Amino acid sequence: MAVFGSWFGREVDQDHVYSINGFWTVLLFAVCSVGSFALRYITTPISCWCPAQFTSSMISYTEKSCFLKDMYHNNSISDNYDDEIPSVPSFHLWIPLILFFQALAFKVPNITWNSCKHLLTLNMEETVESLKSVQLTSPENRQAIFSDAARVFGSLLRRNRFFLALLYLFVKLLLCINLIAQFMFLTTYFRQYLAIRVGSYADFDVDSIIKPLLVKDIYCHFQIHFLQNTQIFSVQCTLQITEIYEKMFIFLWYWVFLLAIITILNLVLWAGFLFLPFLRDGRIAAHVNASKGARPNEPAVTRFISSFLGIDGVFVLSMISRNSSELVAADLTQHLYQVFQEKEREWQNQRNLYTGETEGGAVVTGATGTIAALPIRTLPPCAENPEKAPTM
Template structure:
């Protein structure tokens, strides 16, 4: 159970997240698997193949290929002794040894928004995972206990929502923005280094000098220099190919398509969430539908608007939406109805106190104080 909890904490999503957060959580697992797999490829495949002189024996061939594979700088052409420094062909770098680390850093970049959300949300509201889990299982209890649980939960939510009006929603949208920034940055990285023809085409349209930006991250055909020390030192230059580069390229092309699709989904998801939370004509209808489903009668639109603006707040709309996504619409409707009852009780109390103190001096100050409490 502990292992499953740790696995879900790192690679899954909580009960207070939507489908887009779930996809981003599984993307962490995808990149982690690619990171481990790219490291294992060195040992389960032949990462490099070099053409060696005929006099080389088995151990010498193994040494040649291993020493060449460990190099991070290669020659794109054979280097002869008659080359001068000015005419000597430049060395080309290859980052095939760093691919597991690069993928690991990409994995961490996908995890950062989730870490920020999980470490900050508890400072602003209740433990949403435990609360949502309790509300999710409340449907299995008998009707009497169910209504009591919903009533208690509504009063707890009501007291907490009076302190946090929109901070939690802003945090959630900020995390969404971080995910979008991460996806766009990773998409640019994968395009520049693994879809270079596309980057060159787009850069030329934008008037950019892509030759100074785009550098090959991996090489396929190289010349490797190494020396063998004996009675005299012999320097050999052998041509080599790196078959592992083709595997890496195919893996990164797949990740390029994955990140592209995920970026489109995440940006659309951010726009929809921002619209739902801050545009009244989108959020009010959903809350009214929940109250209507639970009460069996259509509530007053003015009362619903006042219920959202003065009682629920943006944070309450976010919490109810998360409950409906991760539990059920019935649970969200029942909780909304009980929250609406708490709101009506508060309004009735306010009305009674206003009638009681309405004729006395200083009633305006009392009324202002009551409005602030609501």
């Protein structure tokens, strides 16, 4: 069930747009694929006008034989059967497979994200999942867990600065590319069923280069061998299943069109939130300012975001806020800010140790545990340290 949920369920490291693309749209196309295959057996997919002398078994054979063909004709046969007859293809037999590959194309970005995110040191899924349960613990345990999580999280951010966020944006870009390709495919091959006329007003004949995947009214030619005679028949048929396929692809066209607009806007917003400081810093600063005590200055918050959190830190905090709660994200941000202040104080002590001057002969202990002794020239000239004679 865990594997099934990771492939087809919404995970805690995804936003809603990502979930619509990777789960609900895949489910929609999969249902359409299975439904289009089942329609062959629960409906009458084709209806043919047969000669009066045909028995019921001959009519059944004619309809089934004509339905399984993939090449039809626009007119009846001529007097000479050997003459070349114009034919048109129909892909009604391949519609379930086409829909299956469309569903698989929507799943490829999700597979890419689930495969590559584990290569990085920071496991964002486990981080978000573990912090979701913190809200149910006592306040003492809550603060202890947040303190430990902030220190572990801060150490991991030193190795991951922007790779996780860039991977997520790359997956978002794959979603947009897939949607644009799906939209172009549906527009090209199912344009005749839509209320659009692209290129018709620009002196460009689109219909001359577009061949529809489905046909409706056709002529089916077949031969029947009876004893040593071969009799040729040409019956007019209507692919009734095409009517259902038309309505299905019209719905899918509008679904992909609206989803493409939403996904492209979502990609732009995520990129702006992660890379533009005026969109990124405000939310983190609000979480830091919500803590008790003195209000931190803006330069300190800016250093906290740029030099400590990085793009990956902002990304993970945003995912925690979206999938857990704003309170959990604010608490973790405040503890991360405390860790940042400790690191800054340690760095300042080290800087004073190696560049500053000591006062009054004091011995300064650095953050690394080393002791900075005063140079010999600073000692008074009369300060001697006579050796004590050993006692017997």
